Amino acid sequence: MVVTSRDVARLAGVSQPTVSRALRDDIRVSEQTKQRVREAAQLLGYIPSEAGRALSSGRTRRIGMLLTDLDSQFYSHIIAPVHRELERLGYQLMLHTETADNDTIVERLLANGLDGVILATTTIDSAAPLRLRDRGLPFVYFNRTGSLVDADATVVDAAPGYREAVRAAVDLGHRNVAAVLGPSNTSTAQHREQALRAALGEHGIVLDERLVRRVPYSSAAGEIAARELLESAGEPAPTLVFCGNDVVAYGALNAAHRLGLRVPDDLSVVGFDDLPEAAWPIIDLATVGFDIAGMASASANLVVRRIERPGDELERAVFASSFHLRRTLGPAR
Template identity: 75%
Template sequence: MVVTSRDVARLAGVSQPTVSRALRDDSRVSDATKVRVREAAQLLGYVPSEAGRALSSGRTRRIGLLLTDLDNQFYSHIIAPVHRELEALGYQLMLHTETADNDTIVERLLANGLDGLILATTTVESAAPLRLKDRGLPFVYFNRIGSLIEADATVVDPVDGYKQAVDRAVELGHRRIGAVLGPTNTSTAQARESALRDAVLSHGLTLAEADTRKVSRFSADEGEAAAASLLSAPDRPTVLFCGNDVVAYGVLNAAHRAGLRVPEDLSVVGFDDLPEAAWPIVDLATVRYDIIGMAEAAADLIVRRIENREAPIENVRFASSFVPRRTLAAAQAG
């Protein structure tokens, strides 16, 4: 027989609405009554219905994580920490994957009865944040932000990490610096390119257009194709900075196919410090920041926004630093 809240109410000697309020830790219920209700629920093995709680509270306690850049392995590393943090806060994570960021996404998301949304792969020109605000669905930006509307966000500051990385490259004798940069329609790629150019310029050097390529997606395949184009030139850069670690993996593949040794013939630097970057077979020099902390902060921000719609907008910035590894070494004398 299925145990209901009516059974708990009878055993605890309270009304059915009081059971619901007590199990939600409602401040209108005394601590003594909450204890009595919880003991009765435990004794009977009562499990509250999520649907019932949603109807009574007006919330589903479900938060969506929207991913559209499905080829970028970076995002597989944030799902678990977001899930754990939301679970600790009493919410469920619902993963939504789409192949494009367009107007129909918003309607599909709204149809899923979400309390809020974490936007992880927003492009700068995306209209989805504007439509979400118009429809009253709380959201936060994770890593990437849109340009049409301001909202809570967790982002990386790439300045210190790139400065340290470029300082080290120049110290190792690199003067011909190249890059495989990220998609121009993402805030992450824009911020990283600006920080990299400033770091190179601080040494009186330039990041020449002939020595740079831009991928349309953060993917290993595009990183490899872009690097192949650069490495086929007779006068090529001695070090390539990459838009992220995934792109750097592709650059390493391109170097291998071209018969170039890393780091003897070509140095490579990534960005993100994904777990695979530290594998001995990869040992990628890269720029690091607290990915897990950033994911947890995004979960905290969306819950805060759901529970306090009038709270001031908050942007949490995470510092970056350089991680020296095997793929960055001294430039060969030309």
């Protein structure tokens, strides 16, 4: 026999609507009554219907996270902290994966009855934020931001981490520097390149455009670009390669190995993100990092706040970066 809210109401000695309000933590219900209803529900093994809640509140309490960069290892590390924070706030995480940011994405998001969306792989020119705004679906940017619509966002300030990394590299004698950066249609790649060039400029180092490649954030793309760059660089050859993220850096390490270059004896490599794998002894990647889990949790809080308090001012949560010196950065040869 299925236990209903009416059964809970009879046991608690309240009306059925009071049961619904009490289990939603409605401020119109006293704490004493809420406790009595919760105890009755627990005793009877009552599980509130999500569909019923949605009908009564006008919300599904489901938050979507949109990922289009399905091969990136970075995003596997943000799903768990976002899920945990949304669960704490009484929401469910619904993962939406697409192979491209196209015209059908927003319609699919809307069709799933979401209360809000976390955009995790937005490109600068994406129209999805514009369509979400026009359809009235709250959203926040995670890590990457779009240029067409301003919205709540969690982003990384790459400048302090790059200043530390470049200072460490200069102290080790590096002057001939190359870079395998991220795709130019992402805000992360643009910001990181600006921060890197500024940090190098403080030491009188100019990043030669001949020694720069811009590629998708993947190890395969990183390996191809790094190998082509190193083979065509000429003399003096670069002694250090800065990479757009750790995944690209893994590819650069593979390229160095295939070319017979020892890291860091012949070539140093620096990444960005400080993924957990970067600290593995077999990789031990020098990298610029930030609080990935904290930023993921912040994005969950921002989207819930936007849903529950739509009139609040937009918030941009900025996370500082720092440099982690490891084996792949050594003295210049």
